[in-house]
Each structure stands twice: as structure tokens, then as C-alpha cells.
Amino acid sequence: MDNGIWISVLAGITVFLALHVILWRSMPSDNPRMVLLSGLALVGMGVSLGIASIGARPDAARLCSVLWIDAFWIILYFFVYAGLARSVSLTCLVHMLRSGGDPVDFEALVDEYARSSRFEERIRLMRARGLIRQTNGSVSLTRGGRRLALAVDGLGHVLNARLEG
């Protein structure tokens, strides 16, 4: 297998990650900005395909190999990023690390989480995405939120997944 394919993939991934870090550090935001991240991923894939096309007549099989290898690494990174941006489990781990790694009282952890703004932030994000609306202390589904909830419920039944949260 020729090295050109690996070089193309590496170049594309490097461009994607470099743009991602530069933009996120220069313009921090509370929003995970998945659409922007997807756009950067497409730029990275474009770079990979461009480099793979240099020198020889573009061969569909070669370009597909580059694209599929790119897709794997980018999808893997998306899942890592989703965890960084929104994972409650990671937040618990980091909290424990910063408390010295020693055992913490479970009830104290629950109390601290309840007092934090994390649930509020999640509600705010869902409101910004048009999934819910908030009026006078109550939260309600928008039409889009209802459709998504029904889709999630249906898909969960098809895949035999119990959504416990």
C-alpha cells in the first residue's frame, strides 16, 4: 500500500485539527458548534483528497480509500469531542481528579451537581436549538422537539435500547 495515501490522510487530519484548535481558542463559546466542526472536517477531507490527487490521474478506488480512512478518524474525533463538550461522566472524573483523586461522598457530589448550573446550561442549549421553550418557570416541547422525542423513542424501540439518561 503506497505511502501517498497515508500522507494524504495525515495532512487532511492535521489541517482539520489545527483549524479546530485555532478557532476554538481564539473564539471560545458555550455552544459545542458541531456544524462548524463538521465544516472544518469537510475542509480536512478536501485537503486529503486534493493531496491524493496530486501527480497521478485521480483514481476512484484510491480516492475512496483516502476518504474512508479519513472518515474513520474524523468520526472517532467527533465522538471524543462530544464527550469533551457534554459528558457528565468526564465531568465527574475531572472533579474527582481535582479533588485529589480520593473518594468523595456520593450525596455531596449529587448536591454539588444539583447546585451547579449544568442542568440550566443544558436547558439553555436545548432552547437555543429550538427543541424546547421556557415560559414562566415551565418548560415545553416545540414542534421540532416533539418530533425528535418521538423519533428517539421509536428508534430506541427498534434497537432495543432503554433510554435511562
Add this chain to the structure above:
Amino acid sequence: MIEPVFLCWVLVVLTLSALAALHVKALAWALGSDKPIAYRTAAFLEGSMLVAGPWFLWGLLGLFSDGRAVGIRIPLHLRVGSIFLYGAGCLVYVELRSLLSRGYSFRILLDLLKSGGELAKKDLIVRYGNGRGLRGLLAKRLGSLARLGLLRMEGPRAGSLTPIGRGAAGIGWAMRRLLRLTSVG
């Protein structure tokens, strides 16, 4: 004549779909019977998808490596690319299952749906996750972290972190700082 790219795509989709369908079927058996063997079978099939699936697919693609089978030759780089494509498909399936079983926002939407579409905000917190609340949310997360070997549960106390847990937490914290992610889950 079938193009090698199309053939690879078909073989990847068929392999992934077959293993995912078996896994879903095993989960249906597990949820219906509640028998330990059923849960172990489902876990085995999920592991097979991730470990045995790529080997099986590699062997399948290898049947076409010399062009003698049905006149189609799949070059080595396309075989390698197909394994990565299969890996991408596995990631999507695993993440989809994860979201459908522990998605925080999805659970909030479902709680609202099952309450007629509207709830007072304080009730939303209390009723989160079919009434388990934030306590249930954290208990489930900590239980999963303990099963993954990232921390030890010691009765009513959570922690201490294992070395792998410390490593994961350290990397996570460093990456959050690098990307300046302050508002997190």
C-alpha cells in the same frame, strides 16, 4: 461489471448490518427474558462486531484480491480503506446506542413527551430519567465508570480514581482547557 469500490461498500454494509441485527436480536432476548446468558450473548455479539467483524471482512475482501473471483480485483489499499469504513460504521452504531441509552438531552425530551409536552422546571429536574432525578443520572454514570475500571465505588463514597481513571481525567481536563470548553455536561 461491478466496480471494486461498489463491491467493497456492499460487503461492508452487509457485514455491519448483519452483526448489528444479531446484536439487536440478542438485546431483545435479554430484555424479554432477563436471563444473564442473554445479556452475556448480547455483550459477546457487540464485542464480535468490534473485534471479529474486521477480521471476517478482511477475509471476505481477500477472496477478491487476485481478480479470479467474478473478475473483480480489490487492491490492497481499498481493502484497508474498507476496514476503516467498517470501523467508522461501528463507531456510529456504538455511539447511537450510547445516545439512545444515556443521552442527557434526549432523556429530557422524552420526560417532557411523556408528561404531555410540558413540565414545571423544578419538576423536570425531579422527574428526570423516569423519576430517578439527578441522583439517578450520577449513580448511573459512576456505576459505568466503575465497570470500566476508571474508579472504585466504596459504599456511599465515589472514587478513588484508578490509574487509568486518573489518566483519562487528566487528558480530558487538558483537552477541555486546550479548546477552552468551560460550559460542559
